[in-house]
Amino acid sequence: xxxxxxxxxxxxxxxxxxxxxxxxxxxxxxxxxxxxxxxxxxxxxxxxxxxxxxxxxxxxxxxxxxxxxxxxxxxxxxxxxxxxxxxxxxxxxxxxxxxxxxxxxxxxxxxxxxxxxxxxxxxxxxxxxxxxxxxxxxxxxxxxxxxxxxxxxxxxxxxxxxxxxxxxxxxxxxxxxxxxxxxxxxxxxxxxx
Amino acid sequence: xxxxxxxxxxxxxxxxxxxxxxxxxxxxxxxxxxxxxxxxxxxxxxxxxxxxxxxxxxxxxxxxxxxxxxxxxxxxxxxxxxxxxxxxxxxxxxxxxxxxxxxxxxxxxxxxxxxxxxxxxxxxxxxxxxxxxxxxxxxxxxxxxxxxxxxxxxxxxxxxxxxxxxxxxxxxxxxxxxxxxxxxxxxxxxxxx
Amino acid sequence: xxxxxxxxxxxxxxxxxxxxxxxxxxxxxxxxxxxxxxxxxxxxxxxxxxxxxxxxxxxxxxxxxxxxxxxxxxxxxxxxxxxxxxxxxxxxxxxxxxxxxxxxxxxxxxxxxxxxxxxxxxxxxxxxxxxxxxxxxxxxxxxxxxxxxxxxxxxxxxxxxxxxxxxxxxxxxxxxxxxxxxxxxxxxxxxxx
Amino acid sequence: xxxxxxxxxxxxxxxxxxxxxxxxxxxxxxxxxxxxxxxxxxxxxxxxxxxxxxxxxxxxxxxxxxxxxxxxxxxxxxxxxxxxxxxxxxxxxxxxxxxxxxxxxxxxxxxxxxxxxxxxxxxxxxxxxxxxxxxxxxxxxxxxxxxxxxxxxxxxxxxxxxxxxxxxxxxxxxxxxxxxxxxxxxxxxxxxx
DNA sequence: TATGAATGAGGCTTCATTCAT
DNA sequence: AATGAATGAAGCCTCATTCAT
Numbered sequence: 001x002x003x004x005x006x007x008x009x010x011x012x013x014x015x016x017x018x019x020x021x022x023x024x025x026x027x028x029x030x031x032x033x034x035x036x037x038x039x040x041x042x043x044x045x046x047x048x049x050x051x052x053x054x055x056x057x058x059x060x061x062x063x064x065x066x067x068x069x070x071x072x073x074x075x076x077x078x079x080x081x082x083x084x085x086x087x088x089x090x091x092x093x094x095x096x097x098x099x100x101x102x103x104x105x106x107x108x109x110x111x112x113x114x115x116x117x118x119x120x121x122x123x124x125x126x127x128x129x130x131x132x133x134x135x136x137x138x139x140x141x142x143x144x145x146x147x148x149x150x151x152x153x154x155x156x157x158x159x160x161x162x163x164x165x166x167x168x169x170x171x172x173x174x175x176x177x178x179x180x181x182x183x184x185x186x187x188x189x190x191x192x193x
Numbered sequence: 194x195x196x197x198x199x200x201x202x203x204x205x206x207x208x209x210x211x212x213x214x215x216x217x218x219x220x221x222x223x224x225x226x227x228x229x230x231x232x233x234x235x236x237x238x239x240x241x242x243x244x245x246x247x248x249x250x251x252x253x254x255x256x257x258x259x260x261x262x263x264x265x266x267x268x269x270x271x272x273x274x275x276x277x278x279x280x281x282x283x284x285x286x287x288x289x290x291x292x293x294x295x296x297x298x299x300x301x302x303x304x305x306x307x308x309x310x311x312x313x314x315x316x317x318x319x320x321x322x323x324x325x326x327x328x329x330x331x332x333x334x335x336x337x338x339x340x341x342x343x344x345x346x347x348x349x350x351x352x353x354x355x356x357x358x359x360x361x362x363x364x365x366x367x368x369x370x371x372x373x374x375x376x377x378x379x380x381x382x383x384x385x386x
Numbered sequence: 387x388x389x390x391x392x393x394x395x396x397x398x399x400x401x402x403x404x405x406x407x408x409x410x411x412x413x414x415x416x417x418x419x420x421x422x423x424x425x426x427x428x429x430x431x432x433x434x435x436x437x438x439x440x441x442x443x444x445x446x447x448x449x450x451x452x453x454x455x456x457x458x459x460x461x462x463x464x465x466x467x468x469x470x471x472x473x474x475x476x477x478x479x480x481x482x483x484x485x486x487x488x489x490x491x492x493x494x495x496x497x498x499x500x501x502x503x504x505x506x507x508x509x510x511x512x513x514x515x516x517x518x519x520x521x522x523x524x525x526x527x528x529x530x531x532x533x534x535x536x537x538x539x540x541x542x543x544x545x546x547x548x549x550x551x552x553x554x555x556x557x558x559x560x561x562x563x564x565x566x567x568x569x570x571x572x573x574x575x576x577x578x579x
Numbered sequence: 580x581x582x583x584x585x586x587x588x589x590x591x592x593x594x595x596x597x598x599x600x601x602x603x604x605x606x607x608x609x610x611x612x613x614x615x616x617x618x619x620x621x622x623x624x625x626x627x628x629x630x631x632x633x634x635x636x637x638x639x640x641x642x643x644x645x646x647x648x649x650x651x652x653x654x655x656x657x658x659x660x661x662x663x664x665x666x667x668x669x670x671x672x673x674x675x676x677x678x679x680x681x682x683x684x685x686x687x688x689x690x691x692x693x694x695x696x697x698x699x700x701x702x703x704x705x706x707x708x709x710x711x712x713x714x715x716x717x718x719x720x721x722x723x724x725x726x727x728x729x730x731x732x733x734x735x736x737x738x739x740x741x742x743x744x745x746x747x748x749x750x751x752x753x754x755x756x757x758x759x760x761x762x763x764x765x766x767x768x769x770x771x772x
Numbered sequence: 773t774a775t776g777a778a779t780g781a782g783g784c785t786t787c788a789t790t791c792a793t
Numbered sequence: 794a795a796t797g798a799a800t801g802a803a804g805c806c807t808c809a810t811t812c813a814t
Contacts, residue, residue, distance in 0.1 A: 013794080034227035038788060048796040053789070150355060150363075150371045157354030161346040178343045178383070185382020186375035193374050206777075230804065241779045246806065399798075420613035423783060434800045439785065536749075536757045539740040547736030548729065556729075564729045567772050568765035575764020576757070592773085617809060627775040632810070779811080786804075793796080 017055050019045055021069070024062045029108050033063055071122035074102050075129070082133050088143050088187065093180040096159060100172045103163045127152060144191030151190075155183065210248050212238055214262070217255045222301050226256055264315035267295050268322070275326050281336050281380065286373045289352060293365045296356045320345060337384030344383075348376065403441050405431055407455070410448045415494050419449055457508035460488050461515070468519050474529050474573065478566040482545060486558045489549045513538060530577030537576075541569065596634050598624055600648070603641045608687055612642055650701035653681050654708070661712050667722050667766065672759040675738060679751045682742045706731060723770030730769075734762065 023044035027036045038059050042049050056062045081098035085091035131152040137143040162175045216237035220229045231252050235242050249255045274291035278284035324345040330336040355368045409430035413422045424445050428435050442448045467484035471477035517538040523529040548561045602623035606615045617638050621628050635641045660677035664670035710731040716722040741754045 016795090032227075037786080039786080049788090050790080050797065051795055054794065058788085147371060150358065150368065153354040153358055154351045154372070154375060157350030157352070158347045159350070160354075161350030162343065165343065165346055175343065177386075178340060179347070181382045181386050182347060182376075182379035184379075186377075186379035188382070189374045189378020190371070193370075209777090231806090232804065242805095243780065243807075244778055247777065251805090402798090418613075420611075424785090425783065435784090436786075436801065437799055440798065444784090533757060536741065536744065536754065539744055540737045540758070540761060543736030543738070543740030544733045545736070546740075547732040551729065551732055561729065563772075564726060564769070565733070567768045568733055568762075570765075571768020572761035572763075572765035575760045575767070579756075579760050595774095616807080618807080628809090629776065629811080630774055633773070637809085775812105775814080777811105777813095779809100781808090783807075784805085787802090788800100790798105790800080791796105792798095 020055055025066060068122040071126050075126045088184055091137055091142055092183050093176055096179045097176045099159050100166050100175050103166050104172055107167045144187050146187055146190040213248055214259060218259060261315040264319050268319045270295060281377060284330055284335055285376050286369055289372045290369045292352050293359050293368050296359050297365055300360045337380050339380055339383040406441055411452060454508040457512050461512045463488060474570060477523055477528055478569050479562055482565045483562045485545050486552050486561050489552050490558055493553045530573045532573055532576040599634055604645060647701040650705050654705045656681060667763060670716055670721055671762050672755055675758045676755045678738050679745050679754050682745050683751055686746045723766045725766055725769040
């Protein structure tokens with residue numbers, strides 16, 4: 001009498017997971033991770049409270065999934081941006097542009113300026129990847145030599161901080177140009193020291 | 194509802210406030226702002242629960258006091274560092290060194306790498322001050338011209354990100370040198386563009 | 387934060403609501419509304435503290451539910467009592483008797499002689515109904531003319547005050563007779579004035 | 580070196596007590612006895628919290644003092660009203676008029692329609708006094724015979740209930756006339772039964 | 773006496789989580 | 794798998810009251 005559990009069920013499962021993630025995205029943006037509760041997330045959903053636990057063990061797990069999702073969407077774009085780089089300038093400019101564009105597309109005005117925490121496996125992997133790409137580029141002579149770890153940190157720092165200006169309305173190209181020239185000149189100076 | 198005989202009267206008001214702040218510093222470091230509760234803070238204190246509310250209205254208020262306190266100790270050191278600068282190199286080197294030294298002295302190992310939120314009035318004022326000093330240094334010819342807002346953001350981003358390396362054990366002088374040269378070369382390039 | 391295995395599932399929702407109301411009735415009678423706390427009510431129940439909030443938002447809401455419940459049981463009896471009245475005497479006697487009987491049946495010895503507050507919608511509706519019935523009875527000539535609002539107030543005042551004597555052990559019939567004659571004679575006098 | 584504790588001190592003491600009572604009157608009117616706290620009363624005062632306990636042991640004690648104060652001001656007026664009564668009509672009319680006038684003068688618009696509780700010694704004494712006066716008046720032939728206890732209850736009930744109408748703006752003389760005639764006719768009927 | 777900070781019991785409520793349906 | 798009522802630990806905070814000054 002029951003219809004056979006076709007693809008319909010699978011779809012529902014995936015949909016429920018997405019429903020929860022979407023609600024969490026919104027709730028975290030409004031309330032911050034600290035302020036949000038599992039209840040808040042559930043309430044922003046047509047689902048029942050128990051259903052949440054079929055998909056996630058805790059608020060933190062959802063948060064983590066959200067961060068990974070971001071990294072998952074961002075990393076390929078960054079990798080691609082760096083892939084075709086045959087000069088320091090293209091390496092930098094394409095990387096910054098890709099990041100700033102992503103920020104511009106995805107940022108949602110949030111009551112909580114909660115800075116993205118960057119300790120999830122996916123995000124850390126993205127950083128490691130960047131460091132590795134820098135080292136390779138240095139080896140290929142595309143980037144001048146300099147301590148890769150510090151350089152990675154500096155790039156990340158500048159990127160995140162200028163991203164705040166993007167969120168506040170600054171122009172993507174302008175920020176890209178600024179960051180690119182800063183690092184072009186800076187790396188040049190570092191390699192001569 | 195009956196108070197106990199006490200004896201806690203030996204502690205002055207200011208001392209109690211300090212006691213709470215110290216406990217909060219430790220608790221937030223261990224649990225993070227999100228994870229910590231007012232109860233946790235009180236428990237890390239010899240005081241009674243009600244006493245907390247004689248000094249702070251909420252966890253957030255303590256947190257804010259803590260951030261302001263940091264800014265209050267850091268700002269004079271940064272101002273002083275920049276005050277005597279008669280060249281771009283000294284401006285940058287002394288600023289970075291002061292900041293990195295402060296981080297090295299004050300950082301406590303924390304389970305939560307929770308990045309300092311930078312939206313407290315004191316911290317924001319520190320940023321505004323930096324931007325203004327940069328503009329003045331540019332006017333005096335000490336720093337080459339470039340968009341001061343973006344430059345401030347970039348300096349802050351690099352400083353905070355390299356500070357993480359300091360916390361992880363990196364050398365203050367090394368980081369100072371790296372950052373200084375990065376920006377010396379970078380600003381030079383920017384001013385020529 | 388771990389719920390215990392339960393077993394409480396045998397009680398239906400409606401039963402739980404009744405359980406809380408019954409406990410509240412008892413607790414309010416003993417401690418008075420002012421003195422009672424939500425905790426007291428919960429403690430007089432086999433339920434968990436959180437369960438209370440599945441049914442009522444506050445102590446006041448329970449109190450209100452209790453008052454309405456009383457009015458809900460009393461009003462039909464009073465209406466019925468007045469319905470068949472074809473003379474002033476039956477109108478009054480049956481009304482007072484119904485009320486005094488209700489009080490005698492339902493009163494529980496209470497530490498707090500807290501007078502029933504009469505501002506709940508249900509109770510007010512009961513008063514309005516009485517006033518209307520009085521006006522109709524006056525129109526039909528069953529009751530002599532007199533200011534209906536004042537008359538209602540007077541009837542209510544006498545009924546409530548004599549109810550105290552009932553609670554203290556006075557006889558229902560005796561009080562009914564007293565009140566009936568008082569108003570028979572009184573209304574007569576008023577209609578002549 | 581200290582000025583001798585003249586009458587100044589006595590004045591202050593009495594003033595403080597009055598200050599607290601006045602604050603309590605207001606606070607109870609706004610918040611109701613149940614809702615008001617000692618803190619609320621203190622806050623409505625320029626005094627320190629500890630000072631409260633030099634004058635009263637608890638919120639209830641203040642409340643009781645307030646009720647007694649009312650009874651203390653009302654009783655003499657009622658006694659006087661009845662003193663000169665040489666007929667049932669004057670006995671009733673002067674009593675009701677005195678009471679309604681007192682209500683009209685003293686009532687303050689209150690968020691809480693909290694009915695005056697009538698179990699304080701002072702208030703009960705007032706009732707006993709009334710009952711006694713009624714019995715005396717019956718003995719003198721001024722009032723017709725009827726069960727004095729029930730009659731007292733009925734008078735009180737009507738008086739309090741019509742007082743609500745006074746608070747709502749009804750006219751003192753009108754209510755006095757209504758109540759007087761009701762009881763004149765009513766007692767007459769009762770004495771004949 | 774007056775003050776007001778300290779106390780800690782205990783009020784109110786929400787929370788994460790389970791589990792019978 | 795989905796539901797949602799029940800649970801009770803534990804959060805938040807206010808309260809009455811004391812007592813050193």
